Amino acid sequence: MTDIVVKTVDELKDAPAEYREAVSKLVISHAINELYGAQVFDEPAIAYAPTPYAKWLTCRVAMEEYGHHVRFKQLGLQMGIAEERMVPGTGKKPLSIFEFPLKTWEEFVAIKLLADLAEILQVEDLLHCTFHPLRNLARATMPEERFHAQFGEDFSAELVKTLDGKARLQAAVDEYYPYLPSFFGGSKSRNNETFRKWKIKQRTNDEMRQDFVTRATEVATKYGLTLPEVRQAA
Amino acid sequence: MSIFLGALRTEVRAASWFAALGEPLTEGDRSDARAYAAALDFGPVEIGLARDWPDAERLLKAPDWTPAWWDREEALRRAALAAAEARYPERTLWSSLTDLTAETGDLVHGKAATAAARMGKAAAASIHVAAGAASQAVYQLAVARLAEDAASPFESKFRLFAAGRWPLGILGSRLVLF
Numbered sequence: 001m002t003d004i005v006v007k008t009v010d011e012l013k014d015a016p017a018e019y020r021e022a023v024s025k026l027v028i029s030h031a032i033n034e035l036y037g038a039q040v041f042d043e044p045a046i047a048y049a050p051t052p053y054a055k056w057l058t059c060r061v062a063m064e065e066y067g068h069h070v071r072f073k074q075l076g077l078q079m080g081i082a083e084e085r086m087v088p089g090t091g092k093k094p095l096s097i098f099e100f101p102l103k104t105w106e107e108f109v110a111i112k113l114l115a116d117l118a119e120i121l122q123v124e125d126l127l128h129c130t131f132h133p134l135r136n137l138a139r140a141t142m143p144e145e146r147f148h149a150q151f152g153e154d155f156s157a158e159l160v161k162t163l164d165g166k167a168r169l170q171a172a173v174d175e176y177y178p179y180l181p182s183f184f185g186g187s188k189s190r191n192n193e194t195f196r197k198w199k200i201k202q203r204t205n206d207e208m209r210q211d212f213v214t215r216a217t218e219v220a221t222k223y224g225l226t227l228p229e230v231r232q233a234a
Numbered sequence: 235m236s237i238f239l240g241a242l243r244t245e246v247r248a249a250s251w252f253a254a255l256g257e258p259l260t261e262g263d264r265s266d267a268r269a270y271a272a273a274l275d276f277g278p279v280e281i282g283l284a285r286d287w288p289d290a291e292r293l294l295k296a297p298d299w300t301p302a303w304w305d306r307e308e309a310l311r312r313a314a315l316a317a318a319e320a321r322y323p324e325r326t327l328w329s330s331l332t333d334l335t336a337e338t339g340d341l342v343h344g345k346a347a348t349a350a351a352r353m354g355k356a357a358a359a360s361i362h363v364a365a366g367a368a369s370q371a372v373y374q375l376a377v378a379r380l381a382e383d384a385a386s387p388f389e390s391k392f393r394l395f396a397a398g399r400w401p402l403g404i405l406g407s408r409l410v411l412f
Binding site: 047051052055056057058059060061063064066069071087147151 | 291325363
Protein backbone atom coordinates (compact mmCIF):
# COMPACT_ATOMS: atom_id res chain seq x y z
CA MET A 1 0.00 0.00 0.00
CA THR A 2 1.82 3.07 -1.25
CA ASP A 3 -1.03 5.59 -1.47
CA ILE A 4 -0.30 7.54 1.66
CA VAL A 5 -0.49 11.22 2.42
CA VAL A 6 1.55 12.69 5.26
CA LYS A 7 0.05 16.01 6.27
CA THR A 8 2.41 17.05 9.07
CA VAL A 9 5.94 16.43 10.27
CA ASP A 10 4.42 14.78 13.32
CA GLU A 11 2.58 12.24 11.14
CA LEU A 12 5.86 11.30 9.46
CA LYS A 13 6.74 9.15 12.50
CA ASP A 14 3.98 6.72 11.48
CA ALA A 15 5.04 6.49 7.82
CA PRO A 16 6.99 3.44 6.55
CA ALA A 17 10.75 3.58 7.04
CA GLU A 18 11.37 3.63 3.28
CA TYR A 19 9.11 6.69 2.93
CA ARG A 20 10.82 8.51 5.81
CA GLU A 21 14.24 7.79 4.39
CA ALA A 22 13.24 8.93 0.90
CA VAL A 23 11.84 12.22 2.18
CA SER A 24 14.95 12.79 4.31
CA LYS A 25 17.22 12.26 1.29
CA LEU A 26 15.31 14.87 -0.69
CA VAL A 27 15.34 17.44 2.10
CA ILE A 28 19.07 16.95 2.68
CA SER A 29 19.80 17.19 -1.04
CA HIS A 30 17.83 20.43 -1.44
CA ALA A 31 19.33 21.99 1.72
CA ILE A 32 22.88 21.26 0.58
CA ASN A 33 22.48 22.23 -3.06
CA GLU A 34 20.70 25.51 -2.26
CA LEU A 35 23.57 26.39 0.03
CA TYR A 36 26.25 25.42 -2.48
CA GLY A 37 24.53 27.48 -5.17
CA ALA A 38 24.38 30.55 -2.94
CA GLN A 39 28.00 30.20 -1.82
CA VAL A 40 29.60 29.28 -5.13
CA PHE A 41 27.58 31.42 -7.55
CA ASP A 42 25.13 33.92 -6.11
CA GLU A 43 27.21 35.61 -3.42
CA PRO A 44 30.40 35.91 -5.55
CA ALA A 45 28.30 37.30 -8.43
CA ILE A 46 27.57 40.47 -6.46
CA ALA A 47 31.14 41.62 -7.11
CA TYR A 48 30.81 41.03 -10.87
CA ALA A 49 27.44 42.80 -11.27
CA PRO A 50 27.93 45.89 -13.44
CA THR A 51 25.77 48.51 -11.64
CA PRO A 52 24.37 49.10 -8.14
CA TYR A 53 20.96 48.06 -9.50
CA ALA A 54 22.35 44.71 -10.64
CA LYS A 55 24.42 44.32 -7.47
CA TRP A 56 21.46 44.78 -5.12
CA LEU A 57 19.26 42.61 -7.29
CA THR A 58 21.94 39.92 -7.05
CA CYS A 59 22.12 40.47 -3.27
CA ARG A 60 18.40 39.73 -3.10
CA VAL A 61 18.76 36.63 -5.25
CA ALA A 62 21.65 35.40 -3.07
CA MET A 63 19.67 36.01 0.10
CA GLU A 64 16.68 34.15 -1.32
CA GLU A 65 18.89 31.19 -2.20
CA TYR A 66 20.34 31.21 1.32
CA GLY A 67 16.75 31.51 2.53
CA HIS A 68 15.81 28.36 0.61
CA HIS A 69 18.62 26.54 2.37
CA VAL A 70 17.32 27.84 5.72
CA ARG A 71 13.77 26.67 4.92
CA PHE A 72 14.87 23.16 3.91
CA LYS A 73 17.21 22.97 6.89
CA GLN A 74 14.42 24.02 9.27
CA LEU A 75 12.14 21.34 7.84
CA GLY A 76 14.96 18.83 8.19
CA LEU A 77 15.54 19.80 11.82
CA GLN A 78 11.82 19.35 12.53
CA MET A 79 12.09 15.89 10.97
CA GLY A 80 14.99 15.02 13.28
CA ILE A 81 17.78 15.26 10.69
CA ALA A 82 21.06 16.42 12.24
CA GLU A 83 22.13 19.89 11.07
CA GLU A 84 25.57 18.53 10.11
CA ARG A 85 23.97 16.39 7.39
CA MET A 86 22.43 19.47 5.75
CA VAL A 87 25.55 21.57 5.26
CA PRO A 88 28.42 21.02 2.82
CA GLY A 89 31.53 19.06 3.70
CA THR A 90 29.82 16.39 5.74
CA GLY A 91 29.41 13.49 3.36
CA LYS A 92 27.01 14.19 0.51
CA LYS A 93 28.90 14.93 -2.68
CA PRO A 94 27.89 18.24 -4.32
CA LEU A 95 26.73 18.48 -7.91
CA SER A 96 29.72 18.71 -10.26
CA ILE A 97 28.80 22.23 -11.43
CA PHE A 98 29.67 23.57 -7.97
CA GLU A 99 33.32 22.62 -8.47
CA PHE A 100 33.81 25.46 -10.95
CA PRO A 101 34.03 28.86 -9.27
CA LEU A 102 32.35 31.79 -10.96
CA LYS A 103 34.64 34.03 -13.03
CA THR A 104 32.41 36.52 -14.85
CA TRP A 105 29.03 38.27 -14.80
CA GLU A 106 28.06 36.51 -18.05
CA GLU A 107 28.62 33.12 -16.40
CA PHE A 108 26.25 34.10 -13.61
CA VAL A 109 23.61 35.25 -16.10
CA ALA A 110 23.94 31.93 -17.97
CA ILE A 111 23.58 30.03 -14.70
CA LYS A 112 20.44 31.95 -13.73
CA LEU A 113 19.02 31.47 -17.22
CA LEU A 114 19.62 27.71 -17.38
CA ALA A 115 20.58 26.23 -14.00
CA ASP A 116 17.66 27.95 -12.28
CA LEU A 117 15.39 26.50 -14.95
CA ALA A 118 16.68 23.08 -13.85
CA GLU A 119 15.87 24.04 -10.26
CA ILE A 120 12.36 25.08 -11.28
CA LEU A 121 11.78 21.62 -12.74
CA GLN A 122 13.04 19.98 -9.55
CA VAL A 123 10.74 22.12 -7.41
CA GLU A 124 7.78 21.65 -9.80
CA ASP A 125 8.07 17.91 -9.29
CA LEU A 126 7.46 18.42 -5.57
CA LEU A 127 4.31 20.53 -5.98
CA HIS A 128 2.12 17.41 -5.68
CA CYS A 129 4.31 15.63 -3.13
CA THR A 130 2.48 13.33 -0.71
CA PHE A 131 4.54 14.75 2.18
CA HIS A 132 2.67 18.01 2.57
CA PRO A 133 5.28 19.98 4.56
CA LEU A 134 7.68 19.41 1.65
CA ARG A 135 4.95 20.18 -0.90
CA ASN A 136 4.16 23.46 0.89
CA LEU A 137 7.82 24.39 1.07
CA ALA A 138 8.12 23.78 -2.68
CA ARG A 139 5.10 26.01 -3.28
CA ALA A 140 6.67 28.79 -1.19
CA THR A 141 9.97 28.46 -3.03
CA MET A 142 8.58 28.33 -6.57
CA PRO A 143 7.81 32.06 -7.08
CA GLU A 144 11.35 32.94 -6.01
CA GLU A 145 12.88 30.33 -8.33
CA ARG A 146 10.81 31.72 -11.19
CA PHE A 147 12.06 35.21 -10.38
CA HIS A 148 15.66 33.97 -10.47
CA ALA A 149 15.13 32.43 -13.91
CA GLN A 150 13.50 35.70 -15.02
CA PHE A 151 16.59 37.52 -13.72
CA GLY A 152 18.61 35.31 -16.09
CA GLU A 153 16.28 36.19 -18.96
CA ASP A 154 16.30 39.93 -18.25
CA PHE A 155 20.08 40.19 -18.12
CA SER A 156 20.45 37.87 -21.11
CA ALA A 157 18.22 40.27 -23.03
CA GLU A 158 20.59 43.10 -22.03
CA LEU A 159 23.76 41.23 -22.91
CA VAL A 160 22.66 40.07 -26.37
CA LYS A 161 22.08 43.67 -27.44
CA THR A 162 25.77 43.86 -28.39
CA LEU A 163 27.77 41.36 -30.42
CA ASP A 164 30.48 41.24 -27.77
CA GLY A 165 27.99 40.72 -24.95
CA LYS A 166 26.23 37.96 -26.89
CA ALA A 167 29.54 36.22 -27.62
CA ARG A 168 30.52 36.30 -23.94
CA LEU A 169 27.12 34.97 -22.88
CA GLN A 170 27.29 32.20 -25.50
CA ALA A 171 30.75 31.22 -24.23
CA ALA A 172 29.34 30.99 -20.69
CA VAL A 173 26.42 28.87 -21.91
CA ASP A 174 28.87 26.58 -23.72
CA GLU A 175 30.91 26.20 -20.53
CA TYR A 176 28.13 25.57 -18.02
CA TYR A 177 25.26 23.94 -19.92
CA PRO A 178 26.96 20.54 -20.30
CA TYR A 179 26.84 20.06 -16.51
CA LEU A 180 23.12 20.67 -16.23
CA PRO A 181 21.37 17.59 -17.66
CA SER A 182 23.11 15.44 -15.04
CA PHE A 183 21.29 17.46 -12.33
CA PHE A 184 18.39 15.09 -12.87
CA GLY A 185 20.22 11.92 -11.86
CA GLY A 186 20.77 8.59 -13.55
CA SER A 187 18.23 6.89 -15.83
CA LYS A 188 18.09 3.83 -13.59
CA SER A 189 18.11 5.65 -10.27
CA ARG A 190 16.82 3.54 -7.36
CA ASN A 191 16.13 6.72 -5.41
CA ASN A 192 13.88 8.05 -8.15
CA GLU A 193 12.04 4.73 -8.28
CA THR A 194 11.35 5.00 -4.55
CA PHE A 195 10.29 8.64 -4.80
CA ARG A 196 7.76 7.77 -7.49
CA LYS A 197 6.56 4.64 -5.69
CA TRP A 198 5.48 6.82 -2.78
CA LYS A 199 4.38 9.74 -5.01
CA ILE A 200 6.91 11.97 -3.32
CA LYS A 201 8.02 12.88 -6.83
CA GLN A 202 6.05 12.45 -10.02
CA ARG A 203 8.38 11.92 -12.95
CA THR A 204 11.36 9.78 -13.94
CA ASN A 205 14.76 11.40 -14.15
CA ASP A 206 14.78 10.94 -17.91
CA GLU A 207 11.36 12.58 -18.31
CA MET A 208 12.54 15.57 -16.32
CA ARG A 209 15.83 15.73 -18.20
CA GLN A 210 14.04 15.68 -21.57
CA ASP A 211 11.63 18.38 -20.40
CA PHE A 212 14.59 20.47 -19.25
CA VAL A 213 16.40 20.13 -22.58
CA THR A 214 13.22 21.19 -24.41
CA ARG A 215 12.63 24.21 -22.18
CA ALA A 216 16.31 25.21 -22.10
CA THR A 217 16.42 25.07 -25.91
CA GLU A 218 13.33 27.29 -26.10
CA VAL A 219 14.70 29.92 -23.72
CA ALA A 220 18.16 29.92 -25.33
CA THR A 221 16.63 30.31 -28.79
CA LYS A 222 14.59 33.27 -27.55
CA TYR A 223 17.86 35.16 -27.00
CA GLY A 224 19.61 33.91 -30.13
CA LEU A 225 21.78 31.47 -28.17
CA THR A 226 22.55 27.85 -28.94
CA LEU A 227 23.10 24.93 -26.57
CA PRO A 228 26.09 22.64 -27.00
CA GLU A 229 25.60 18.91 -27.54
CA VAL A 230 25.63 16.97 -24.28
CA ARG A 231 26.22 13.28 -23.72
CA GLN A 232 23.25 12.00 -21.73
CA ALA A 233 23.73 10.49 -18.26
CA ALA A 234 23.59 6.71 -18.18
CA MET B 235 25.67 27.95 20.54
CA SER B 236 23.87 30.66 18.62
CA ILE B 237 24.33 34.40 18.32
CA PHE B 238 20.91 35.89 18.91
CA LEU B 239 21.51 39.48 17.70
CA GLY B 240 18.35 40.33 19.62
CA ALA B 241 18.78 44.10 19.81
CA LEU B 242 19.33 44.34 16.07
CA ARG B 243 16.33 42.12 15.38
CA THR B 244 14.20 44.52 17.42
CA GLU B 245 15.58 47.51 15.51
CA VAL B 246 14.91 45.78 12.20
CA ARG B 247 11.29 45.11 13.15
CA ALA B 248 10.79 48.68 14.37
CA ALA B 249 12.36 50.41 11.36
CA SER B 250 10.23 52.52 9.00
CA TRP B 251 11.49 50.68 5.91
CA PHE B 252 10.99 52.75 2.74
CA ALA B 253 8.29 54.90 4.39
CA ALA B 254 9.90 58.26 3.48
CA LEU B 255 11.05 57.58 -0.09
CA GLY B 256 10.96 60.76 -2.18
CA GLU B 257 9.89 62.95 0.73
CA PRO B 258 11.73 66.24 1.37
CA LEU B 259 14.96 65.72 3.34
CA THR B 260 15.01 66.51 7.05
CA GLU B 261 17.99 67.73 9.07
CA GLY B 262 18.16 64.28 10.68
CA ASP B 263 18.45 62.66 7.24
CA ARG B 264 21.21 65.07 6.25
CA SER B 265 23.07 64.50 9.51
CA ASP B 266 22.99 60.70 9.16
CA ALA B 267 23.97 60.97 5.50
CA ARG B 268 26.97 63.17 6.33
CA ALA B 269 28.00 60.79 9.13
CA TYR B 270 27.76 57.84 6.72
CA ALA B 271 29.91 59.56 4.07
CA ALA B 272 32.46 60.68 6.67
CA ALA B 273 32.74 57.17 8.14
CA LEU B 274 33.41 55.90 4.62
CA ASP B 275 36.25 58.43 4.50
CA PHE B 276 34.73 60.65 1.86
CA GLY B 277 35.19 64.40 2.23
CA PRO B 278 32.25 66.79 2.61
CA VAL B 279 29.39 65.67 0.37
CA GLU B 280 26.33 67.37 -1.01
CA ILE B 281 23.13 65.47 -0.16
CA GLY B 282 20.87 64.87 -3.15
CA LEU B 283 17.37 63.46 -3.40
CA ALA B 284 15.78 61.01 -5.82
CA ARG B 285 12.12 62.02 -6.01
CA ASP B 286 10.51 58.85 -7.38
CA TRP B 287 11.26 55.26 -8.40
CA PRO B 288 12.15 56.02 -12.05
CA ASP B 289 14.60 58.68 -10.81
CA ALA B 290 16.19 56.17 -8.41
CA GLU B 291 16.31 53.47 -11.11
CA ARG B 292 18.12 55.83 -13.53
CA LEU B 293 20.77 56.55 -10.93
CA LEU B 294 21.26 52.91 -9.98
CA LYS B 295 21.49 51.73 -13.59
CA ALA B 296 23.93 54.41 -14.79
CA PRO B 297 26.78 52.54 -16.49
CA ASP B 298 29.26 55.31 -15.58
CA TRP B 299 28.67 55.04 -11.81
CA THR B 300 31.68 55.40 -9.53
CA PRO B 301 32.24 52.26 -7.46
CA ALA B 302 34.46 53.89 -4.76
CA TRP B 303 31.71 53.88 -2.10
CA TRP B 304 30.73 50.30 -2.84
CA ASP B 305 34.36 49.16 -2.73
CA ARG B 306 34.97 50.96 0.58
CA GLU B 307 31.89 49.36 2.10
CA GLU B 308 33.08 45.97 0.90
CA ALA B 309 36.56 46.46 2.36
CA LEU B 310 35.04 47.46 5.71
CA ARG B 311 32.60 44.55 5.64
CA ARG B 312 35.41 42.09 4.95
CA ALA B 313 37.51 43.52 7.78
CA ALA B 314 34.54 43.38 10.18
CA LEU B 315 33.74 39.82 9.11
CA ALA B 316 37.34 38.76 9.76
CA ALA B 317 37.13 40.34 13.24
CA ALA B 318 33.79 38.62 13.93
CA GLU B 319 35.21 35.29 12.74
CA ALA B 320 37.99 35.65 15.28
CA ARG B 321 35.39 36.01 18.05
CA TYR B 322 32.84 33.33 17.12
CA PRO B 323 32.95 29.78 15.75
CA GLU B 324 32.60 29.93 11.97
CA ARG B 325 29.44 27.86 11.62
CA THR B 326 27.68 29.61 14.49
CA LEU B 327 28.49 33.00 13.01
CA TRP B 328 27.47 31.94 9.54
CA SER B 329 24.17 30.36 10.66
CA SER B 330 23.24 33.39 12.75
CA LEU B 331 23.88 35.82 9.90
CA THR B 332 22.06 33.61 7.40
CA ASP B 333 19.02 33.27 9.65
CA LEU B 334 18.96 37.02 10.29
CA THR B 335 19.18 37.99 6.62
CA ALA B 336 16.59 35.40 5.57
CA GLU B 337 14.20 36.77 8.20
CA THR B 338 14.97 40.38 7.25
CA GLY B 339 14.63 39.71 3.53
CA ASP B 340 10.98 38.70 3.81
CA LEU B 341 10.15 41.72 5.98
CA VAL B 342 11.83 44.37 3.84
CA HIS B 343 10.58 42.84 0.60
CA GLY B 344 7.02 43.37 1.78
CA LYS B 345 7.79 46.92 2.90
CA ALA B 346 9.41 47.75 -0.46
CA ALA B 347 6.41 46.33 -2.31
CA THR B 348 4.07 48.48 -0.20
CA ALA B 349 6.11 51.62 -0.90
CA ALA B 350 6.24 50.86 -4.62
CA ALA B 351 2.49 50.29 -4.77
CA ARG B 352 1.84 53.53 -2.87
CA MET B 353 4.12 55.66 -5.03
CA GLY B 354 3.59 53.92 -8.40
CA LYS B 355 5.86 53.79 -11.47
CA ALA B 356 8.33 51.29 -9.97
CA ALA B 357 9.68 48.50 -12.17
CA ALA B 358 8.80 45.10 -10.70
CA ALA B 359 12.47 44.17 -10.31
CA SER B 360 13.12 47.38 -8.34
CA ILE B 361 11.23 45.94 -5.36
CA HIS B 362 13.77 43.12 -5.27
CA VAL B 363 16.59 45.66 -5.65
CA ALA B 364 15.29 47.68 -2.69
CA ALA B 365 14.93 44.53 -0.60
CA GLY B 366 18.47 43.50 -1.54
CA ALA B 367 19.84 46.89 -0.48
CA ALA B 368 17.98 46.87 2.83
CA SER B 369 18.92 43.27 3.66
CA GLN B 370 22.53 44.02 2.82
CA ALA B 371 22.45 47.01 5.19
CA VAL B 372 21.20 44.79 8.02
CA TYR B 373 23.81 42.13 7.28
CA GLN B 374 26.58 44.75 7.21
CA LEU B 375 25.45 46.21 10.53
CA ALA B 376 25.22 42.77 12.12
CA VAL B 377 28.78 42.01 11.09
CA ALA B 378 30.02 45.41 12.35
CA ARG B 379 28.32 44.92 15.70
CA LEU B 380 29.68 41.40 16.10
CA ALA B 381 33.11 42.90 15.40
CA GLU B 382 32.32 45.57 18.04
CA ASP B 383 33.05 48.37 15.56
CA ALA B 384 31.00 51.25 16.97
CA ALA B 385 32.39 53.76 14.45
CA SER B 386 31.25 51.74 11.46
CA PRO B 387 29.46 53.57 8.59
CA PHE B 388 26.96 50.73 8.70
CA GLU B 389 25.44 52.29 11.85
CA SER B 390 24.51 55.57 10.09
CA LYS B 391 23.58 53.72 6.91
CA PHE B 392 21.11 51.60 8.89
CA ARG B 393 19.73 54.74 10.59
CA LEU B 394 18.90 56.15 7.15
CA PHE B 395 17.00 52.98 6.26
CA ALA B 396 15.34 52.95 9.69
CA ALA B 397 14.11 56.50 9.01
CA GLY B 398 12.43 55.34 5.80
CA ARG B 399 15.23 56.40 3.42
CA TRP B 400 17.29 54.45 0.93
CA PRO B 401 20.88 55.68 0.40
CA LEU B 402 21.52 55.09 -3.32
CA GLY B 403 25.24 55.75 -3.38
CA ILE B 404 27.85 58.47 -3.71
CA LEU B 405 28.26 59.98 -7.16
CA GLY B 406 31.31 62.24 -7.23
CA SER B 407 30.81 64.49 -4.21
CA ARG B 408 27.06 63.89 -4.03
CA LEU B 409 25.37 61.34 -1.79
CA VAL B 410 21.90 60.62 -3.12
CA LEU B 411 19.07 59.55 -0.86
CA PHE B 412 15.69 58.26 -2.01
